[in-house]
Each structure stands twice: as structure tokens, then as C-alpha cells.
Amino acid sequence: MTLRSVVLGTGHYLPDRVIENSWFEERLDTTDEWIRARTGIERRHFAAEGQATSDMGIRAARAALDKAGLRPDDIDGIILATSTPDHTFPASATMIQHGLGMTHGFAYDVQAVCAGFVFALANGDAMIRSGMARRVLVIGSETFSRILDWSDRGTCVLFGDGAGAVVLEGQEGAGASEDRGILASDLNSDGQYRDLLYVDGGVSTTGTAGQLRMQGNLVFRHAVEKLAKTAHTALDKAGLTTADVDWLVPHQANARIITATAQKMGLSMDKVVLTVADHGNTSAASIPLALSVADAQGRFRPGDVIVTEAIGGGLSWGSVVLRW
Known part of the structure; x- marks a missing residue:
């Protein structure tokens, strides 16, 4: 028998403040048409003043626990993927742990920018398979609106705030590709491309939070190639092919990247979950x-094969294949 990490519940939270593309038209040399054509984004949510990354993570976590029919006492650990923590330390995951009323188990952050949730999901799976935990709450939460340069129309229109969470539970499987749960993962990074997407501040360099910088055209080129490759690698590890894929749930960075990646994988767009139009790029929270x-809409059926993939600053990229 093989221990598999099965998704018991999902949940998400979006701040109340909705920012339509027209908001940027009043402040920048841009238009709603320009933003939609190049990104597919129509609106995004921004956190309220005083609303922190952990605040949104708590809301998403509670929703996921409710969906799973569990309480915080049933969880052994929390892994939070974020690039916008509440503080330099402690980990924002500990803030979520406290907010949920947990005084047991572990809680820590994972930082792999937009690929963060994929890395955190693989971490949670490893914790479960190693026997260190039975149930793990894996969360992605971001307040990217706090690190944007509002004069840079090429980046500030892309991002939004929000949080999402899943509850993983270890369950025994046969060790075959027909098992429920996480079947395979593939993680990668290459620091030579760090200047393509980064924040120009930091504790040991400038002593400031900094602002986001990106070379969009180069990121686009790397994204399509690397996302398709990592998905194929994870599918190979799982003993599956793209013909077995029921759903692609990609990082919601840009509709053009998502479409190009699906085409490269040979998947039709009716198998792709798209939320970028309403949420923008929420980094580690997007998957x-x-x-x-999609779960709330009833789109997933038991036994469906789902591929998640993402790329972010680092560059860091990866994928996870799971059966619902």
C-alpha cells in the first residue's frame, strides 16, 4: 500500500474591494481594452487598509476546513505559500495558526513567489508520506498590492490580492495511477534568471520592502516552455499522459500564457480552469x-485527473498531478 495525500476540502477568500480596469484608466496611460487584450484581466481585488496576508489566509483556511467537515484541532500542520508576509518574522503561517485557535502542530512559510503553492503542496505531500503529519492545511495568500509601483503600467495592472487553501489527508492507496490524491510533483528553479522577475528591496540589501520589477516578454517566453515541460514531467512520474488529464488548473498570471501552455500540452481550453479575468495575478494564491x-462550481468529479503548474520569480517553477 502507498500513502497518498488526498484533498478533503478547498476554500478561498477575496477582499471586498474590487478594482476594475477603469480604475487604472484614471491614473495611468492605459485603457481597459489594452489590459484585457494583453492579459485577459478585467478586475482584481485589493486588500483593505490594515488587512494582512494572514487575515485573508485565516478566512480561506476556515472555508477549507468547513468544506472538509473538520476543525482546527484535526489539523497537524499549516504550510503557507506567500511572498508578502505580515512581517519579516515570525512566519505568517503562525499568525494563521493562532487565528484558527491552534496551539499544537507546526506552521511555516514557503517562498517561491508565484510557484509557491505548488512548492507548498509538494511539501505538504512529503510531510504526510513521511509520517510527520496526517492532515496538513496548505494555503496560498498574497497582498501584492503592497509591493506594486503604481507608475509602472506594465506591472501594476496585473496583480491582485486574495487567498486560497486546501486540506490534505493521508489515505492509503494501491500505489497505482488510479489512486486518489497527489500522484506526482516536479519542482525546479534557476537563479540565473532572477532579474526577470524580482522585488528591488530586502532586509539584507536595502532594508525596505521594495517594489516589483519584471521583464514581461522574457518571462512569457520562459513560462510557456517551462510550464509545459514540468507538467509533462510530473505526468510521466505519475504514469499518465496528457490524454488522461481532465483539468488543467494553472497559475493565473496571464490569459495568453495559459492559452499558449494549454496548446503546447495539446489540451483544449474547455479543460482549463480560468479565473484570471476576475482575480488578476494573485501569485501563490492563484492556484x-x-x-x-472550480470546486464550488461543481466542476470536478471524483476520479478526475488535475494538473496544477506555476512559474514565478527565481525563476522557480513546478507542477503537481493529483486525482480528485
Whole structure:
């Protein structure tokens, strides 16, 4: 028998403040048409003043626990993927742990930018398979609106805030590709491309939070190639092919990247979960947000094969294949 990490529940939270593209038209040399054509984004949510990354993570976590029919006492650990923590330390995951009323178990952050949730999901799976935990709450939560340069029309229109979460539980499987749960993962990074997407501040360099910088055209080129490759690698590890894929749930960075990646994988767009139009790029929160939205809509069926993949600053990229 093989221990598999099965998704028991999903949940998400979006701040109340909705920012339509027209908001940027009043402040920048841009238009709603320009933003939609190049990104597919129509609106995004921004956190309220005083609303922190952990605040949103708590809301998403509670929703996921409710969906799973569990309480915080039933969880052994929390892994939070974020690039916008509440503080330099302690980990924002501990803030979520406290907010949920947990005084047991572990809680820590994972930082792999937009690929963070994929890395956190693989971490949670490893914890379960190693016997260190039976149930793990994996969360992605971001307040990217706090690190944007509002004069840079090429980046500030892309991002939004939000949080998503999944509850993983260890369950025994036969060790075959027909098992429920996480079947395979593939993680990668290459620091030579760090200047393509980064924040120009930090504790040991400038002593400031900094602002986001990106070379969009180069990121686009790397994204399509690397996302398709990592998905194929994870599918190979799982003993599956793209013909077995029921749903692609990609990082919601840009509709053009998502479409190009699906085409490269040979998947039709009716198998792709798209939320970028309403949420923008929420970095590490985008995949759990998309999973939760699609789950709430009843789009996933037991036994469906789902591929999640993401790329972010680092560059860091990876994928996870799971059966619902």
C-alpha cells in the first residue's frame, strides 16, 4: 500500500474591494481594452487598509476546513505559500495558526513567489508520506498590492490580492495511477534568471520592502516552455499522459500564457480552469483560489485527473498531478 495525500476540502477568500480596469484608466496611460487584450484581466481585488496576508489566509483556511467537515484541532500542520508576509518574522503561517485557535502542530512559510503553492503542496505531500503529519492545511495568500509601483503600467495592472487553501489527508492507496490524491510533483528553479522577475528591496540589501520589477516578454517566453515541460514531467512520474488529464488548473498570471501552455500540452481550453479575468495575478494564491472556485462550481468529479503548474520569480517553477 502507498500513502497518498488526498484533498478533503478547498476554500478561498477575496477582499471586498474590487478594482476594475477603469480604475487604472484614471491614473495611468492605459485603457481597459489594452489590459484585457494583453492579459485577459478585467478586475482584481485589493486588500483593505490594515488587512494582512494572514487575515485573508485565516478566512480561506476556515472555508477549507468547513468544506472538509473538520476543525482546527484535526489539523497537524499549516504550510503557507506567500511572498508578502505580515512581517519579516515570525512566519505568517503562525499568525494563521493562532487565528484558527491552534496551539499544537507546526506552521511555516514557503517562498517561491508565484510557484509557491505548488512548492507548498509538494511539501505538504512529503510531510504526510513521511509520517510527520496526517492532515496538513496548505494555503496560498498574497497582498501584492503592497509591493506594486503604481507608475509602472506594465506591472501594476496585473496583480491582485486574495487567498486560497486546501486540506490534505493521508489515505492509503494501491500505489497505482488510479489512486486518489497527489500522484506526482516536479519542482525546479534557476537563479540565473532572477532579474526577470524580482522585488528591488530586502532586509539584507536595502532594508525596505521594495517594489516589483519584471521583464514581461522574457518571462512569457520562459513560462510557456517551462510550464509545459514540468507538467509533462510530473505526468510521466505519475504514469499518465496528457490524454488522461481532465483539468488543467494553472497559475493565473496571464490569459495568453495559459492559452499558449494549454496548446503546447495539446489540451483544449474547455479543460482549463480560468479565473484570471476576475482575480488578476494573485501569485501563490492563484492556484488554490482557482481550485476552490472550480470546486464550488461543481466542476470536478471524483476520479478526475488535475494538473496544477506555476512559474514565478527565481525563476522557480513546478507542477503537481493529483486525482480528485
